[in-house]
Amino acid sequence: MTPVVELSGVHWGPKRQADILHDLTFSVAAGEVLAICGANGAGKSSLLRLLYRHQAPRKGTVRLMGRDLWLMKAPEAARIVAxxxxEQPTDFALTTRQIVALGRLPHRKGFGPGTLDNAVVEAALRRMDLTAFADRPFGTxxxxxxxxxxxxxxxxxxxQVIVLDEPTNHLDIRHQLELLALLRGLGLTVITTLHDLTLAADFADRVLVLHQGRIIADAPPSQALTEATIARAFNVTARVDRSGPAPRFSFQLHG
Known part of the structure; x- marks a missing residue:
């Protein structure tokens, strides 16, 4: 079966600067949940920007559904990857419903939203428990x-794919767990950066660990989030307690 997302030998760096990402090769299957972990500056956000067609690889190929992402038109890619x-919208005057409706733009035919567009927007508001906020300005x-x-x-x-950059950052513990459970229940391919290793271990089918722009682990959480890998990725001494139902991580500075 063709992977939904596939990277082959991908390198990327800012114009006229050295590579930040080096020789990334991995694939993600339909419905799989992948967490990307690593220290600040490891290249996590740069990797995500390759997946949603914000920046093109300097070398190598990013494929969606078996096709080169950069041979697709932007609206077509946006119908596959969200x-x-x-960074959030700066036009705080828009209402919640208007912000959500922007998600229909890749599907839009003609000048205005159709009946299907409106139905999809209302369903998304309900799914995220936002109906009561639908007419509130986003800025409030x-x-x-x-x-x-x-x-x-x-x-x-x-x-078919949803890419998220630290989606739990602004959420309290209950809403973190609710959001991750909802994402798991969507049946979509989910690729997300997470700085909380406990959440990553509990939520993801696979964890990809980046260190200085290179993949140093890509495996189920129990195999990827080992003491040795965490120590290398974050430059700390790590302990993983697997005696309970979920792993518990503790960290110390070296020395």
Whole structure:
């Protein structure tokens, strides 16, 4: 079966600067949940930007559904991949419903939204428990509520892949768990960066660990998040306690 997302020998770096990402090769199957972990500066966000067609690889190929992402037109790619980023809209005057409706733009035919578009938007609002906020200006919402709006906008794209950059950052513990459970239940391919290793271990089918722009682990959480790998990736001394139902991580500075 063709992977939904596939990277082959991918390198990337800013124009006229050295590579930040080096020789990335991995694939993600339909319905798989992949967490990308690593220290600040490891290249996690740069990797995500390759997946949602924000930046092209300097070398190598990114494929969606077996096709080169950069041979697709942008709207076609956006019907397959939706992104939820840490940067949020700056037009705070738009309502929650208007923000979510932006997710329909890749599907839009003609001048205005159709009946199907409106139905999809309302379903996304319900799924993210945002109906009560639908007519509220985006700027009046809390950080956690805004994050849920951005996920609802991505769902309105009806993608096959959803890419998220630290989606739990602005959420309290309950909403972190609720969001991750919802993402798991969508049946979509989910690729997300997560700095919380406990959440990554509990949520993901696979964990890809980046260190200085290279993959140093790509395996199920129990195999990827070992003491040795964590120590290398984060430059700390790590302990993993697997005696309970879920692993517990503890860290110390070297020395």
């Amino acid at each position: 992104a939820v980023l840490q 919402l809390s950080g956690g509520e805004r994050q849920r709006v951005m996920v609802a906008r991505a769902l309105a794209q009806e993608p």
